[in-house]
Amino acid sequence: MEWNMSEQVKGSVLIAGGGIAGMQAALDAANSGFYVYLVERRAAIGGKMAQLDKTFPTNDCAM
Amino acid sequence: MSKHPRYVDTEKCIACGLCAEKCPKKVDDEYNEELSKRKAIYIPYPQAVPQKYAIDSDNCLYLKSGKCRACEKFCPAGAINFEDKPETLSLDVGAIVLSPGFTTFDPTGIRTWGYGEFKNVITSMEMERLLSASGPTEGHLIRPADKKEVKRIAFIQCVGSRDLNKSHNGYCSSVCCTYAIKQAMMAKDHVKDLEASIFFMDMRTHGKEFERYYERAKGLGIDFKRCRVHSLEPVKETEDIYFRYIDDRGKQIETQYDMVVLSVGLCTPPSAMELAYHAGVELNEDRFVEFSSFDPVGTSRPGVFSCGAFSGPKDIPQTVMEASAAAADATRLLRSARNSLTRTREFPPELPIDAEPRIGVFICHCGTNIAGVVDVEKVAEYARTLPNVVHVGRNLFTCSQDTQDTIKNIIKEKGLNRVVVAACTPRTHEPLFRETLKAAGLNEYLFDMANIRNQDSWVHAGQPEMATLKAMDLVRMSVAKVGLLSALPGIAVPVNQTGLVIGGGIAGMVSALELADHGFNVFLVEKSNVLGGQARHLYRTWKGEPVEPALHELDARVRSNPLITLCLDSTVAAAEGFVGNFKSTIVGPKASRVVEHGTAIIATGAQGYVPEGEYLFGSSSRVFTAIEFDKLNMMGDRRMKEAKNYVFIQCVGSRCQERMYCSRVCCTHSVQAALELKEKNPDGEVFILYRDMRTYGRREELYRKAREKGVVFINYEAHQKPVVRAVEPRRMEVEVWDHILHEPLRILTDIVVLATAVIPNPATAELADIYKLPIDADGFLQEAHAKLRPVDFAADGIFMAGLAHCPKPVDEAVAQAKAAAGRAISVLSSTSINLEATKATVVEANCDGCAMCLDVCPYKAISLVSVQGTAGKLNSRVEVNLAQCKGCGVCQATCPKDGIFVAGFSLEQISAQVDAALAG
Incomplete structure (x- = not known):
């Protein structure tokens, strides 16, 4: 999709949800030169993955 | 956006925990799935970020009834602030990424499972916490009813998935089979002699390395039972769980377990549906974000993207890929504003220091x-x-x-x-x-x-x-x-802001376009004289989108993009360098040239397995691979027109000793083709002979439809493969063991379609050798981390996309291609990279070029060079590439002559520390 870039384009991204997806998206956007607002409903980021004990198929610690 | 009050000043809170110790109010801890208690002032989990307390206003005594404030009294940092108020913020942003995640299916109230009623029936999320060392039982596998150690455990699959009776979820949740295997494995690790059984319909271990994982679990003695468990009942005296099932010989078995884990599926939480509504994003009938295979992180609203389980159940690596893809797509629209809002901290110039330490x-x-x-x-x-x-x-x-x-x-x-x-x-x-x-x-x-x-x-x-x-x-x-x-001087290496993409299939084209759309120059190298790769053989995606027009569009966009230099009939013959500074030699039909680039994306694709000699392939003119079948069918070949009966045989070349992996795409393809044949000719017979139907995620809908339309599915085991015989000039007989009738079943068919494996492209290994990249046991590219870095290599600046990584359908290849580009963009968008200064440093006077450190360096950062010595002699010594060195110190430990050390960790510095330790 291409559209005309006006002067008002904002160099910021809102990311709603601070689980593993939101965290990765936030890091990539910020490291590419954009200001990120990472919004999370709970008192800490981490989401469902933080609740997992190990991850398959390597049995690495999820933390 | 509304910001909830935390009632704790995060600037002041030092997470000492005194507040929670003094707080009198105990609350069910949601982190431990309510299997333990926390306080009303709490840190969600021990490793939480931020490591700051928060007051749960629904449970705080003071906020509820106006009395207490114990936390405030005891907080040594004065961080408690009961005056904290909700805030409404208005943010002006260029793009939005939605990643609200999933919730697990709640089986409460479903009589057949007895969850909530029988204490020893738990969900897999609760199991996860029971297995965790930071969980309510500190990792001891004891059952909730009586704290007895669990000796016999059963996992029941597809609870709240593939089930339109007891749930509204017809889809497969994609991850439960493999997580059940993981939990059974971990449980066996925790309890010696544990008996673990998994009751399943189809074992769906379709991800990278999952099939081997499944085999390993079988080897560990985990018992896999293909059957549906009808319902659970408690045993009164012991609180064990009793149930009956039909085994693979058709016999009814009665059994009892200490504890039963319900492998609950993934659903969209109500809060995420609300978010979708506010964001103006459409959800499909399964309550997931609707997307197109060629735009897998897009939504119905321009400028709003989604990633993770919000667009369908998926595992962590796929989620991480989509996250990088969403970041790339969201910022592509904002590229003109790159670096306009980010801030960098300014520091005063460094003061010179005296030699005398103060x-x-x-x-x-x-x-x-x-x-x-x-x-x-x-x-x-x-x-x-x-x-x-x-x-x-x-x-x-x-x-x-x-x-x-x-x-x-x-x-x-x-x-x-x-x-x-x-x-x-x-x-x-x-x-x-x-x-x-x-x-x-x-x-x-x-x-x-x-x-x-x-x-x-x-x-x-x-x-x-x-x-x-x-x-x-x-x-x-x-x-x-x-x-x-x-003092160590800062190290910065410049970045050449050009990308290289190798492989002109769908993944390579998407990666190249993403980089170019972000404003970077790209070299796209393709070995053949056409773009499109394997996708040129595909007819449509699992969602039914035709592939050819999408390929044409990509092809046209690549060719017309002024930032993309397309090199057809070309290969990469040599490469050197490191992140930000690569030099690759591209050999074309007429000449070769060296290009300089900051990043590289390997998207060299895969091939179809040729089942020479299997199931009469090659000797019968009516036995085809799936790709051949699609082509002939589309062209209206006479054999297809005349045929009435079709047999599809799954797992041809996959999930076997030589290739212990699932090819991921073949089940869905056969089901889709069968469905179409059945729709065209309802009187014809279509059989699918399979080991496990792996129509994961929302592909399950196709499987359900195919069964409804009368496609016959027959399960076979690896040790009892079907046999194809030529019986009539134009017909074949397929013999397969029927598990229900307990006798061989003979099917007369006109056409046999073999669902052949996706196998690695030999060119990938050659390229891996050139760029010094690892290849896995199956011949696919090895990512840096199976979960968290699914498109990265351990070496910085090189990324992977598409089938070269592992078998995958178009939508997943496109997501990974966008992700690889996104990861590359995070390197290319700066003109230089700052590195840690703790690097290996050569002591020229001591190094005699014995090169022992060369062999041990895990990052290949050391090389041997010749230097002009005294009296015209050439001496050799080692040299360190600072960008590749990670300062691990292995070279220092290996060097016999004190010829190399890591700055900040010299022998003198460490010795001083050791001497001081012993001086006490």
């Missing part, structure tokens, strides 16, 4: 964490007696913001040129203190941390006197080392 020691109380055990005053007094120490301070919390200002001022006032902080772990806090040094005009490497909390007060809480002595030892060691440290 050391400052800051000792942290960490509330009572350290000071409650260690006599910090005594440690401070002792520190004053150490050589070169000119200042000793104590702080309640050395990490607090006001203490940083204090430290900065003391450095200036007292002319400190080395700093020691005796506190917690450098892992979390060293970066903060290094910033403080920089802010004071000191080189950040003139610093050392003594860990007197994690390695002292916490582990020796019962022996305060010994702990105090150990704290003194640790401080003495740090002081001895820090005095010998010297």
Whole structure:
């Protein structure tokens, strides 16, 4: 999709949800030169993955 | 956006935990799936970020009834703020990424499972917490009813998935089969002689390395039973769980387990549906974000993207890929505003330092964490007696913001040129203190941390006197080392802001376009004379979108993009360099040239397995691979027109000894083709002979439809493969063991379609050799981390996309291609990269070029060079590439001549530390 870039384009991204997806998206956007607002409903980021004990198929610690 | 009050000032909170200790209100802990209690003021979990407390306003006694405020009374940092109010913020942003995640299916109230009623029936999420060392039982596998250790455990699959009766979820949740295997494995690890059984319909281990994982689980004695469990019942006296099932011989078995785990599926939580509504994004009938295979992170609203389980159930690597893809797509629209809102911290110029050390020691109380055990005053007094120490301070919390200002001022006032902080772990806090040094005009490497909390007060809480002595030892060691440290200059390497993409299939084209759309120059190298790769053989995606028009569009966009230099009939023959600074030799039909680039994306695709000699392939003109079948069918081949009966055979070349992996795409393809044949000719018979139908995620809908339309599915086992015989000139007989009738079934068919494996492209291994990249046991590219870095290599600046990584459908290849581009963009969008200065450094006088360090360096950062020696002789010695060196120190440990050391960890510095340790 291409559209005309006006002067008002904002160099910021809102990311709603601070689980593993939101965290990765936030890091990539910020490291590419954009200001990120990472919004999370709970008192800490981490989401469902933080609740997992190990991850398959390597049995690495999820933390 | 509304911001909920936290009632705790995160600037002041030092996470000492006193508030929670004093809080009188106990609440079910949602982190532990309500299997344990937390307080109304809490940290969600021990490793939470931010590591700051919060008050749960629904449960706080003061906020509910106006009485208590115990936390406020006891907080040593004055961080409690009951005046905190909800805030409504209005943000002006260029794009939005939605990643609200999933919730697990709640089986409460479904009589057949008895969850909530029978205490020893738990969900897999609860199981996850029971297995965790930080969980309610500290990892002991004991059952909820009577705390008895579990000896027999059963997992029931597809609870709230593939089930339109007891749930509204017709889809497969994609991850439960493999997580059940993981939980059974871990449970066996926790309890010796544990008997674990998994009751399943189809074992869906379709991800990378999952099939081997499944085989490993079988080898560990985990019992897999293909059957549906009708319902569970409690055994009154023992609280065990009883149920019946039909085994693979058709016999009814009665059984009992200590505990049953329901493998619950993934659903979209109501809060995420609300988010979708507010964001104006359409959800499909399964309540997931609707997307197109060629735009897998897009939504119905331009400028709004989604990633993770919000667009369908998926595992972590796929989620991480989509996240990088969403970041790339969201910022593509904003590229003209890159770096317009980001800020970089400014630091004063570095002051020159005297050779004579002037050391400052800051000792942290960490509330009572350290000071409650260690006599910090005594440690401070002792520190004053150490050589070169000119200042000793104590702080309640050395990490607090006001203490940083204090430290900065003391450095200036007292002319400190080395700093020691005796506190917690450098892992979390060293970066903060290094910033403080920089802010004071000191080189950040003139610093050392003594860990007197994690390695002292916490582990020796019962022996305060010994702990105090150990704290003194640790401080003495740090002081001895820090005095010998010297300022290390910052290292920055320039970045060539050009990308290279190898492979012109769908993944390569998407990656190249993403880079170009972000404004970067790209070289796209394709071996053949056409673009499109394997996708040229595909007819449509699993969602039914035709592939050809999409390919045409991509092809046209690639060819017309002025930033993309397309190199057809070309291969990469040689490469050198490192992140930001690669040089690759591209050999074309007429000439070869060397291109310089900052990043590379490997998207070399895969091939179809040729089943020579299997199932009459090659000898019968009516046995085809799936790709051949699609083509002939589309072209209206006579054999297809005349045929009435079709047999599809799954797993041809996949999931076998030679290729212990699932090819992921073939089940869905066969089901889709069968469905179409059945729709065209309802009287014809279509059979699918399969091992496990792996129509994961929303592909399950196709499987359900195919069964409804009368496609016949027959399960076969690997040791009892179907046999194809030519019986009539134009017909074949397929024999397969029928598990229901317990006799061989013979099917007369006109056409046999073989669902052949996706196998690695041999060119990938050649390329991996050129760029020194790892290949996995199956011949696919090996990512840096199976979960968290699914498109990265361990080497910086090189990424992967598409089938070269592992078999996958178009939508997943496109997502990975966008992700690889996104990861590359995070490198290309800067003109230089700052590196840690703790790098291997060659001592030229001592190195004699024996090259022992070359072999041990895990990052291939060391090379041998010739230098002009005395009397015209050439000497050899080693050289370190600073961008590739990670400062691990293996070279230093190997060198027999003190010819190489890691800056900041020289033999002299470490020896001083060791001597100081022994001097106590």
